[in-house]
Amino acid sequence: xxxxxxxxxxxxxxxxxxxxxxxxxxxxxxxxxxxxxxxxxxxxxxxxxxxxxxxxxxxxxxxxxxxxxxxxxxxxxxxxxxxxxxxxxxxxxxxxxxxxxxxxxxxxxxxx
Amino acid sequence: xxxxxxxxxxxxxxxxxxxxxxxxxxxxxxxxxxxxxxxxxxxxxxxxxxxxxxxxxxxxxxxxxxxxxxxxxxxxxxxxxxxxxxxxxxxxxxxxxxxxxxxxxxxxxxxxx
Numbered sequence: 001x002x003x004x005x006x007x008x009x010x011x012x013x014x015x016x017x018x019x020x021x022x023x024x025x026x027x028x029x030x031x032x033x034x035x036x037x038x039x040x041x042x043x044x045x046x047x048x049x050x051x052x053x054x055x056x057x058x059x060x061x062x063x064x065x066x067x068x069x070x071x072x073x074x075x076x077x078x079x080x081x082x083x084x085x086x087x088x089x090x091x092x093x094x095x096x097x098x099x100x101x102x103x104x105x106x107x108x109x110x111x112x
Numbered sequence: 113x114x115x116x117x118x119x120x121x122x123x124x125x126x127x128x129x130x131x132x133x134x135x136x137x138x139x140x141x142x143x144x145x146x147x148x149x150x151x152x153x154x155x156x157x158x159x160x161x162x163x164x165x166x167x168x169x170x171x172x173x174x175x176x177x178x179x180x181x182x183x184x185x186x187x188x189x190x191x192x193x194x195x196x197x198x199x200x201x202x203x204x205x206x207x208x209x210x211x212x213x214x215x216x217x218x219x220x221x222x223x224x225x
Contacts, residue, residue, distance in 0.1 A: 033213055042116070042202050042216035043155075088155065098143070098206075099168050100214060102155040 006103030023089035116217035137205030
């Protein structure tokens with residue numbers, strides 16, 4: 001079935017550093033979504049991408065929809081302590097646009 | 113607008129019992145989806161409701177069921193609880209019938225002992 005391979009699984013970075021994570025799939029996606037989940041809370045939508053090649057920013061966050069439609073990247077610039085959390089990529093399942101499949105998440109730790 | 117509201121936040125049940133979780137979507141959102149989140153399996157789709165009808169169902173046993181009311185509020189029920197049902201159950205809502213992004217609540221943490 002469709003799976004999203006998200007990497008890295010975890011990251012430890014210094015405050016102020018830039019971060020990059022990505023998701024790949026063997027299947028084509030028409031939408032890529034990036035969520036962040038803080039401890040004890042539900043995932044919060046960060047960025048939604050709808051078009052191959054699309055580059056979208058949300059403050060210090062930038063995400064790109066890969067040209068092949070099989071991958072997406074999320075970059076965080078100048079990380080701060082509140083960036084700590086789990087980042088998930090997600091996309092609609094083939095044949096069921098309304099059901100999302102999620103990557104396994106990237107656990108980000110920002111060291112002071 | 114208020115976000116997606118889920119109640120209760122925490123539940124402890126014993127094996128064999130049943131449980132009902134509640135979700136109020138964002139005002140104006142008519143689609144409600146439920147997801148199960150566990151450390152081992154990650155986020156997995158349970159089902160989706162729109163206009164009081166189940167539109168989509170994930171690969172979970174029949175012990176997992178749900179419903180949606182005319183005001184778009186939704187409930188999910190798990191019967192004959194098993195230890196493996198311990199998880200964070202997340203409700204999400206979206207606008208309309210298209211593939212709009214989901215907006216999640218903070219979940220109900222279910223522990224089965």
